[in-house]
Amino acid sequence: MRVPASLLLTTALALSAAEPQMTARQVIERIKQSVGVPWSSDTVDTFKAGDPDTKVTGIATTFAATFDVLQRAAASGKNLIIAHEPTFYNHLDKLEEIPPGDPVLAGKRKFIDEHHLVVFRFHDHWHRRNPDGILEGMIGALGWSDYRSKTAPNLFVMPETTLDRLAASIRDKMRIKTMRVIGDPAMQLTRAALLPGAAGSRPQMELLERGDVDVLVIGETREWETVEYTRDAVSERRKKALIIMGHVPSEEAGMEECARWLKTVVPGIPVEYLPAGEPFLEAAVGCPAWIKAVRDVSR
Amino acid sequence: MRVPASLLLTTALALSAAEPQMTARQVIERIKQSVGVPWSSDTVDTFKAGDPDTKVTGIATTFAATFDVLQRAAASGKNLIIAHEPTFYNHLDKLEEIPPGDPVLAGKRKFIDEHHLVVFRFHDHWHRRNPDGILEGMIGALGWSDYRSKTAPNLFVMPETTLDRLAASIRDKMRIKTMRVIGDPAMQLTRAALLPGAAGSRPQMELLERGDVDVLVIGETREWETVEYTRDAVSERRKKALIIMGHVPSEEAGMEECARWLKTVVPGIPVEYLPAGEPFLEAAVGCPAWIKAVRDVSR
Numbered sequence: 001m002r003v004p005a006s007l008l009l010t011t012a013l014a015l016s017a018a019e020p021q022m023t024a025r026q027v028i029e030r031i032k033q034s035v036g037v038p039w040s041s042d043t044v045d046t047f048k049a050g051d052p053d054t055k056v057t058g059i060a061t062t063f064a065a066t067f068d069v070l071q072r073a074a075a076s077g078k079n080l081i082i083a084h085e086p087t088f089y090n091h092l093d094k095l096e097e098i099p100p101g102d103p104v105l106a107g108k109r110k111f112i113d114e115h116h117l118v119v120f121r122f123h124d125h126w127h128r129r130n131p132d133g134i135l136e137g138m139i140g141a142l143g144w145s146d147y148r149s150k151t152a153p154n155l156f157v158m159p160e161t162t163l164d165r166l167a168a169s170i171r172d173k174m175r176i177k178t179m180r181v182i183g184d185p186a187m188q189l190t191r192a193a194l195l196p197g198a199a200g201s202r203p204q205m206e207l208l209e210r211g212d213v214d215v216l217v218i219g220e221t222r223e224w225e226t227v228e229y230t231r232d233a234v235s236e237r238r239k240k241a242l243i244i245m246g247h248v249p250s251e252e253a254g255m256e257e258c259a260r261w262l263k264t265v266v267p268g269i270p271v272e273y274l275p276a277g278e279p280f281l282e283a284a285v286g287c288p289a290w291i292k293a294v295r296d297v298s299r
Numbered sequence: 300m301r302v303p304a305s306l307l308l309t310t311a312l313a314l315s316a317a318e319p320q321m322t323a324r325q326v327i328e329r330i331k332q333s334v335g336v337p338w339s340s341d342t343v344d345t346f347k348a349g350d351p352d353t354k355v356t357g358i359a360t361t362f363a364a365t366f367d368v369l370q371r372a373a374a375s376g377k378n379l380i381i382a383h384e385p386t387f388y389n390h391l392d393k394l395e396e397i398p399p400g401d402p403v404l405a406g407k408r409k410f411i412d413e414h415h416l417v418v419f420r421f422h423d424h425w426h427r428r429n430p431d432g433i434l435e436g437m438i439g440a441l442g443w444s445d446y447r448s449k450t451a452p453n454l455f456v457m458p459e460t461t462l463d464r465l466a467a468s469i470r471d472k473m474r475i476k477t478m479r480v481i482g483d484p485a486m487q488l489t490r491a492a493l494l495p496g497a498a499g500s501r502p503q504m505e506l507l508e509r510g511d512v513d514v515l516v517i518g519e520t521r522e523w524e525t526v527e528y529t530r531d532a533v534s535e536r537r538k539k540a541l542i543i544m545g546h547v548p549s550e551e552a553g554m555e556e557c558a559r560w561l562k563t564v565v566p567g568i569p570v571e572y573l574p575a576g577e578p579f580l581e582a583a584v585g586c587p588a589w590i591k592a593v594r595d596v597s598r
Binding site for chain 1: 363366367370384396397403466484504518521522523534578
């Protein structure tokens with residue numbers, strides 16, 4: 001009985017007839033042509049691991065090519081991983097910044113080599129796209145499309161709520177385990193700014209000090225920068241608040257958006273979004289899992 | 300009836316007889332002479348606000364000269380604030396890094412001026428002191444004195460426990476509202492490394508990869524650095540874990556230690572430790588206050 005094998009062969013032939021199997025380099029060329037903004041040479045959007053001339057069997061988009069994501073990509077036959085964030089634990093993926101002989105790094109590189117994976121970072125240009133691909137994905141996931149302000153793409157005007165309720169709504173929609181909030185929980189608000197990721201304290205402060213922003217929602221910040229700035233603003237009795245979603249929950253949906261877009265860019269190749277997930281344990285936040293059930297009922 | 304006034308006068312005279320009232324500059328000179336390590340010219344340990352020639356009525360030590368801490372210091376007659384972290388929202392307290400005309404910064408500077416406060420940062424040399432003043436304060440607050448390893452001052456060997464239990468113990472001792480943990484909650488461990496503050500990913504990774512470290516306890520890290528490194532280590536089935544206390548809870552007790560030390564350095568001046576406190580709301584972690592009572596009973 002050779003039916004399954006011949007069926008596979010037919011599918012493979014059909015695929016190759018439609019489009020010769022592309023290499024990772026060719027896929028990235030297609031992305032460069034399609035992203036809608038000029039490709040910059042000064043960018044972190046480069047190959048981080050693997051051979052760019054590898055024939056692509058499938059693409060996984062993700063927040064970061066974590067060891068776990070690489071395992072899941074390999075298991076599902078996706079050998080090109082398109083990740084938003086670094087693979088090797090620093091912004092420029094400089095291996096020399098990791099302690100020499102580090103076993104975690106060595107283990108990750110070995111897995112990539114053995115499974116012939118290719119990792120490409122897609123950060124700067126996915127943000128630069130108009131509209132910003134990460135922001136679009138996040139607005140959709142948060143359900144904030146109807147709240148878009150006419151002033152700027154990352155400003156929103158929503159029905160009046162309190163800081164506590166807005167924080168709970170974000171936490172529950174994005175299933176965040178370790179969100180952090182600064183401000184008066186009872187503060188009434190309608191105007192929010194959304195700045196996913198770790199954009200830096202200067203742009204974060206510039207949004208917070210705007211007259212048309214009550215609360216700023218971010219991914220990450222150094223605690224001695226925007227965190228202490230907001231704490232002082234609150235102590236000075238200004239109507240301001242900060243919601244820190246965590247880096248992953250604040251951007252991840254933007255790479256799900258990227259998978260949707262890529263399917264239109266390379267229609268012949270299987271594309272799947274693989275969530276990296278929030279890295280932290282729930283128990284760590286002081287609210288064990290069994291408590292959650294009680295909390296959810298009480299809301 | 301002039302009794303209260305004359306009483307005040309008598310007290311003031313008695314004080315000045317014991318020691319002429321020192322200026323902030325003279326207090327800092329005394330600290331430089333007493334800290335036990337050479338004073339470096341390349342340091343963030345400088346005056347950040349106020350007139351160094353102000354006569355010191357009292358000293359407040361604190362994690363950071365937040366607006367709230369400044370208010371409490373002024374209310375209790377302490378006009379010299381000795382803070383471990385920046386006052387103006389970036390490492391070098393560079394005002395030009397804050398958006399021009401920022402109202403939060405202006406409000407803080409106005410308060411400092413109106414109350415004739417002086418702010419000095421005491422970071423590098425308090426860490427460099429032998430033993431490290433922050434580490435000593437933290438070891439005492441955590442109750443880890445009996446666990447000190449002979450290998451290095453920031454390594455500890457404790458009775459066998461699990462990651463989950465160690466995290467809960469740290470959280471409860473330091474009353475942390477938003478702690479974050481990476482690892483297997485059931486992991487058995489005895490060997491911990493403690494690196495308060497935001498020491499950077501390189502030293503954090505160097506501790507984590509040591510054969511004699513199961514869990515690293517830190518204050519803060521960029522999420523794409525030590526966080527993703529630890530997540531990969533765990534995915535690679537290495538016996539490693541990371542506990543992120545938050546920057547304030549990871550160092551604050553070290554400035555309480557500083558107050559104890561300062562009382563011996565400038566015995567004629569009132570010295571008080573003013574906690575800055577964790578900046579985040581409890582509700583934000585997904586575990587409202589009313590739930591805590593249930594949890595605490597259940598433990």
